[in-house]
Amino acid sequence: MRALERERGRVVGVRVGEDAELLRADRVVLAAGIWGPVLAADAGVRLPMVDVQHPYVFTTQVSGLDDTPIDIPIVRYPDHAVYTRRHGRRYGLGTYSHAPLSLTPTPALTSAERPFRDADFGAAVAAAGALVPAFRDAPQGRRLNGVFALTPDELPLVGPAAELPGLWFAEASWVTHAGGVGRQLANMLLDTGRHLVPPERLAPGRFAHWSDEKIHQTALGHYQGIYDAH
Ligand SMILES: Cc1cc2nc3c(=O)[nH]c(=O)nc-3n(C[C@H](O)[C@H](O)[C@H](O)COP(=O)(O)OP(=O)(O)OC[C@H]3O[C@@H](n4cnc5c(N)ncnc54)[C@H](O)[C@@H]3O)c2cc1C
Incomplete structure (x- = not known):
């Protein structure tokens, strides 16, 4: 579209x-994900969403695991703002334990995956890797920086x-x-x-009386809130 x-x-x-x-x-x-606000703004409508960049890493393939997609639950470590799950032959984990990093989508943005930012995510990913047993034993594989949206x-x-x-x-x-x-x-x-x-x-208009700045700070604060809880 x-x-x-x-x-x-x-x-x-x-x-x-x-x-x-x-x-x-x-x-x-x-229902265009992080591109929704761009398309809505073109039609003169403000969508109260803030996009954040989020690190997620995989192990390399682990011997003994097969391609069964999901046979164990997602495990969360709320005190550490870390979550982990299995992906077939690999494990994956994500961490919120870093300063929040917003992103402003533009029509030129063609992917919700951005280059991994070692300076911003490296320490958090290392700490998470030390926490999760599967990551202590297996070498790290692909690292990604995915973008998703928060609301106030x-x-x-x-x-x-x-x-x-x-x-x-x-x-x-x-x-x-x-x-x-x-x-x-x-x-x-x-x-x-x-x-x-x-x-x-x-209702999409429930923040109509909020300024852009308040929407941005409040939404980002939820990411930061998870971080602060750490
Ligand atoms: C690393 C990472 C880990 C996450 N972990 C979790 C988790 O554990 N639990 C959880 O609940 N959520 C998680 N999320 C968040 C979740 O993935 C997103 O919130 C969710 O995918 C958003 O769904 P959506 O359908 O709104 O957008 P999307 O999944 O982005 O779908 C939007 C679709 O619209 C298409 N589109 C965009 N513009 C146009 C256009 N102009 N014309 C036609 N099509 C268009 C896009 O190509 C895309 O296919 C995670 C996100 C990331 C990045």
Whole structure:
């Protein structure tokens, strides 16, 4: 999708492909991850999301492990802001135990994976590796810097844009939220009257009276909060 199409003060579809073909729709749901705010801003709507860069590392392949995708739970070390899980023949871990590092997405950004930042993440990853037994015994493999979105209240943005009819959002959802976000959105679009949570709790416009700066600082503070708890 290249852009949202607007006519007479409402979204009426999307432009797609090289020739910017117009696909018409009465309602358009933007679920474009960290690119959501870029597309929404083009249509004059501010999405209260802040993108953060997050280190995740893998071991190399561990002998004795097979390709079974998941047979053990994700393990979290809340006191250390570290979590770990198995990925087939490798283990992986992520850590929040570093100063938060935001990123402002632009239309030119083509991937949510950025170069790994040793200066920012190296110490945290080393400490996490010393903590998690699988990482003490196996050499470290791939290291990545992934970008995901935070909101000021750590909840996703689900529902219609108050200021632009026809535009809906399913943004800033964690994997953890995904099933609930889908169901909430379906119930709202189909107007079933059944909601998992009151729609205003996830309304994309719930921070309309907040400044950009307050949104940025509060959302980033959740990342930092995990760090401080360390
Ligand atoms: C390293 C790392 C570890 C994480 N660990 C966890 C975890 O343990 N638990 C958890 O719950 N969450 C975790 N997350 C967060 C989670 O991955 C994200 O919050 C989630 O994937 C966001 O889902 P999404 O569907 O909103 O966005 P995405 O998964 O980014 O999907 C958006 C899609 O929209 C597409 N798109 C963008 N722009 C356009 C366009 N213009 N036209 C068409 N398509 C477009 C993109 O290509 C993409 O496929 C982690 C994130 C990272 C980076």
